[in-house]
Amino acid sequence: MTTESAHRAATVEFRHVTKRYATSGPGTPGAVNDLSLSVPAGRICVLVGPSGCGKTTSLKMVNRLIEPTSGQILLDGVDAATRDVTDLRRSIGYVIQQVGLFPHQTIGENVATVPRLLGWPEARRRERAEELLRLVGLDPATYRDRYPTQLSGGERQRVGVARALAADPPIMLMDEPFGAVDPIVRDRLQNEFLRLQEDLAKTILFVTHDIDEAIKMGDLVAVFENGGVLAQFGTPDDILSNPASDFVARFVGSDRGLKRLSLSRVADLELRPVVTARPGDDAADARSRAHADPFHYLLLVDEANRPIGWVDQDEIQTNGSLDAGLAIPMSPLLDRRTTLKDALSMLLDADVQAGIVVDRTGAVRGLVTVDMIAERLRERAPEPTTDPVPEPTSEPASEAASS
Amino acid sequence: MTDDRPLIDWTWIVEHLDDIWFRTGQHLSLALISVVAGFAISFALALLVLRDRRAYGPITGAAGVLYTIPSLALFAALVPITGLSTLTAVIPLTLYTLLILVRNIVAGFDTVPPDVREAADAMGMTRLERLRRIELPLAIPLIVAGLRLATVSTIGLVMVVTLIGNNFGGLGLFIKEGIQAFFATKVYVGALLSVGLAVLADVVLVRVERGLTPWARARADRAVG
Numbered sequence A: 001m002t003t004e005s006a007h008r009a010a011t012v013e014f015r016h017v018t019k020r021y022a023t024s025g026p027g028t029p030g031a032v033n034d035l036s037l038s039v040p041a042g043r044i045c046v047l048v049g050p051s052g053c054g055k056t057t058s059l060k061m062v063n064r065l066i067e068p069t070s071g072q073i074l075l076d077g078v079d080a081a082t083r084d085v086t087d088l089r090r091s092i093g094y095v096i097q098q099v100g101l102f103p104h105q106t107i108g109e110n111v112a113t114v115p116r117l118l119g120w121p122e123a124r125r126r127e128r129a130e131e132l133l134r135l136v137g138l139d140p141a142t143y144r145d146r147y148p149t150q151l152s153g154g155e156r157q158r159v160g161v162a163r164a165l166a167a168d169p170p171i172m173l174m175d176e177p178f179g180a181v182d183p184i185v186r187d188r189l190q191n192e193f194l195r196l197q198e199d200l201a202k203t204i205l206f207v208t209h210d211i212d213e214a215i216k217m218g219d220l221v222a223v224f225e226n227g228g229v230l231a232q233f234g235t236p237d238d239i240l241s242n243p244a245s246d247f248v249a250r251f252v253g254s255d256r257g258l259k260r261l262s263l264s265r266v267a268d269l270e271l272r273p274v275v276t277a278r279p280g281d282d283a284a285d286a287r288s289r290a291h292a293d294p295f296h297y298l299l300l301v302d303e304a305n306r307p308i309g310w311v312d313q314d315e316i317q318t319n320g321s322l323d324a325g326l327a328i329p330m331s332p333l334l335d336r337r338t339t340l341k342d343a344l345s346m347l348l349d350a351d352v353q354a355g356i357v358v359d360r361t362g363a364v365r366g367l368v369t370v371d372m373i374a375e376r377l378r379e380r381a382p383e384p385t386t387d388p389v390p391e392p393t394s395e396p397a398s399e400a401a402s403s
Numbered sequence B: 001m002t003d004d005r006p007l008i009d010w011t012w013i014v015e016h017l018d019d020i021w022f023r024t025g026q027h028l029s030l031a032l033i034s035v036v037a038g039f040a041i042s043f044a045l046a047l048l049v050l051r052d053r054r055a056y057g058p059i060t061g062a063a064g065v066l067y068t069i070p071s072l073a074l075f076a077a078l079v080p081i082t083g084l085s086t087l088t089a090v091i092p093l094t095l096y097t098l099l100i101l102v103r104n105i106v107a108g109f110d111t112v113p114p115d116v117r118e119a120a121d122a123m124g125m126t127r128l129e130r131l132r133r134i135e136l137p138l139a140i141p142l143i144v145a146g147l148r149l150a151t152v153s154t155i156g157l158v159m160v161v162t163l164i165g166n167n168f169g170g171l172g173l174f175i176k177e178g179i180q181a182f183f184a185t186k187v188y189v190g191a192l193l194s195v196g197l198a199v200l201a202d203v204v205l206v207r208v209e210r211g212l213t214p215w216a217r218a219r220a221d222r223a224v225g
Helices: A055-062 A085-090 A107-111 A113-117 A122-135 A153-165 A183-200 A211-217 A236-241 A246-252 A256-263 A283-292 A340-350 A370-378 A396-402 B010-015 B017-051 B053-068 B071-082 B086-110 B114-122 B127-164 B172-180 B184-212 B214-218
Strands: A012-019 A032-039 A044-048 A070-075 A092-096 A171-175 A203-208 A220-225 A229-234 A297-301 A307-312 A333-335 A354-358 A364-369
Touching: A012 A055, A032 A055, A032 A229, A044 A055, A044 A211, A055 A070, A055 A171, A055 A203, A055 A220, A085 A092, A092 A153, A092 B114, A107 A113, A107 A122, A107 A153, A113 A122, A122 A153, A153 A171, A153 A183, A183 A211, A203 A211, A211 A220, A211 A236, A211 A256, A220 A236, A220 A246, A229 A236, A229 A246, A236 A246, A236 A256, A246 A256, A256 A340, A256 A370, A283 A297, A340 A354, A340 A364, A340 A370, A364 A370, B010 B017, B010 B184, B017 B053, B017 B086, B017 B127, B017 B172, B017 B184, B053 B086, B071 B086, B071 B127, B086 B127, B114 B127, B127 B172, B127 B184, B172 B184, B184 B214
Parallel strands: A044 A203, A044 A220, A092 A171, A171 A203, A333 A354
Antiparallel strands: A012 A032, A012 A070, A220 A229, A297 A307, A354 A364
């Protein structure tokens, strides 16, 4: 990745933050009631809840678009209220659903907004804008001189992310950033963003009303309920496996067990070994090896151990050599980073019992079966994970499924 | 009209080119000074409205009242105060532009989408930076629309100024003299040139707007998808 990012991030801590609106009591939409939570540097914290629950208000209090009624917000230990508001905002990236690109400025100018405010020389601004456009997957030569109206929704949203990153802020605030694009584009943008975050390691506050997005994007999830009350704060796995209240349980949905599958990956399972053979191998030997295995099929592979197709163990000749023509269509190919939810859905779609797990070179590593995933689902409490940060979703398998 | 002279007396025109040129310039400069002054005042008033919306009603109300005062009456009323000076012509002309300009400038700023304004704030722009870099450029189409209306109507109004004094009559003077002397050529020269000025000013302003808003043309060749 060609970013000059200094990999700096800051902690964000809410201390008894309350926001009341003059119009009425604590139940006003957007109000926040005694919010305390702490986000470690470099992590994504998703604020999720029904509309009017105060999640956006909480976000906007960080860069002081809204001032709290009481309480403090500490950024790297410094109370945001004591900082010059202009400086503060220039050091915090901000991405919103409507993107808010400046329609009269080119994409390049839009991206270089904060560097320009900071007085960077023109050449450096230009260079930074190009670097960021590449980072978010837009070719600078094509996009730099266009205007926002000439871009699609997904492209505009990428520009919005690039603009927020321009001055390499340690903190990013994102308010439903992928809410206005269609589900396929959203999925891709989410994956790309998680991959970017792997390198950038910013501290990110991310607002959404979509629990699935919260689980996918968050290292930590803060579930809000109406009245601006924090109902639960924890890792996605905590929230799914131990909802703190009826409200949280209802909010995450009755399929929370199934949702937990999206937090585990193929790599977390012990793969089932598979009997393999190459075309031209001795058929009798292959047949006896296949029959020794409880799984009914033999997997034909090429010289590089890449799968060619299945052969029913009963179809194998008793003598001669194996013929590639016997191979029947393959199961879905999975990768170690495919989530179990995606894996299950691929197996169900293909109407097969087992998926073949391959490594980066495409060589067979083993099998994942529907039974193995079901077994995982039955495990009641999740094992405490040493690393609460799930790996970002960037596996080719789920992308293939989504595009 | 007498009949011993042609409708358009070209000889007269050729002999009086200097005079025509002078009065056209005078006409245009009176209009320009008034529109520029009116724009400056309107812009300040519009900023006041942006700061406090409650000012909008009283300001447009007052400008509306001024607009209803018959022009001739206003010119005449000023003569005892400012005499037969250029000021007597410019003050009413300026006042008449206010209603159109204040409304259009405020409407122009109101076209800035809330998300754009929010993004500007969140990027850490000061009020002045936001005004200069974001709101003003986006307000240009409506501001220029207001300027076009104000300019064209002011060029028309300058004709009336001639009734209070010959020394700053602009093209209107030709018409007054032409009618008094039953000389059609003078009437036509005055009328046609003022129409020409109005059209020219309008064309120039449209060009200026285009030059200032390259992004608006980008919409036309919007990318697919």
